[in-house]
Amino acid sequence: MRRRDYGQYCGLARALELVGERWALLIVRDLAVRPHRYTDLLEGLPGIPTNVLSTRLKELEQSGIIERRIAPAPQRGVLYALTPAGHELEPAIFALGRWGAVHMGEPRPGEIVTPDSLIMNLRAIFNAEAAAELTASWEIHAPDLVVHLAVTDGKLEADVGPAPGKPDLVITFRPDELPSYQELIQAAKCGLVELSGRRDLLETFLRLFTLPQPA
Template identity: 85%
Template structure:
């Protein structure tokens, strides 16, 4: 596949040449959460043809956005991870995610929610200014999906799976549809969640991770 060339000396045009191809930004999104094996990326991006994934990874490597690393023991094989250049894309991804969140609407047939997409959505809407002085850990649980969020004086760390220690508040919900953060927020506001821990932190969670509204 030949990479698109816009023929313009422009930062936006150059960015689109590097990460504007189909699936490229979603690969970057997943790698921004944690390193992945090739098969992990394939599983987390249903619908991506194997040849397209291989091509995108090769292009992102050539651009210095993604690199390969040997998996640490006792694991084996190769992990794909973002380089420091790739990490610089995170603010742009968050901004696009916030903008898109306000225009998403109802889920379309066949759409899914992955732990990586949920984490990146939560990171994208996180209000760091409102979180100043807040230190707390949340664990969000849905069927087949668990993520954790830790805020330390305005700084957020988020990851797939249970919290490293006992969370200050665990939030469990049974979504009517996809386990998206829209569904989580709706369930929390309607009292349709199970809480374990400091219950007052639910309102803090809803305040810090508020869903953006369309203009």
């Protein structure tokens, strides 16, 4: 599969040549959460053909955006991870994610939410200015999913799984399926969640993770 060449000496054109192919940025999105096995990526990107995933991984590796690592013991096999150059794409992914979130509208038939996409959406919409000097942590529970968010002196860490220590507030959301962050925020605003811990931190959570209204 030949990579698209725009024939322009332009930073944006070069970026699109490197990560503009179909599925490429979504692979980078998932690897920005944590390293993944090939099978993890395949599971988290339903609909991607196996030959396309293999091709994109090869292209991204050749471009220096991702690298292969040996999984630490007791695991075995190969993990795909972002290189430092790959991590430099995160601000651009966050900016695109925020812009796209404002224009998403209602979910279309067949669209799903994955744990990695939920984490990256929460990272993208995080209001760092409102979090200045704040230290607090949350754990969000939904069917088949636990994620944690921790702000330390205004800096956010967010990942799949339970919090490393005891969170300040546990928010339990009970939909029929994995929620989008819009559904989670709306349920929290309407009081349709269970809370355990510092209940005052729900308002803080909403202030830090609610998108502004589109112009």
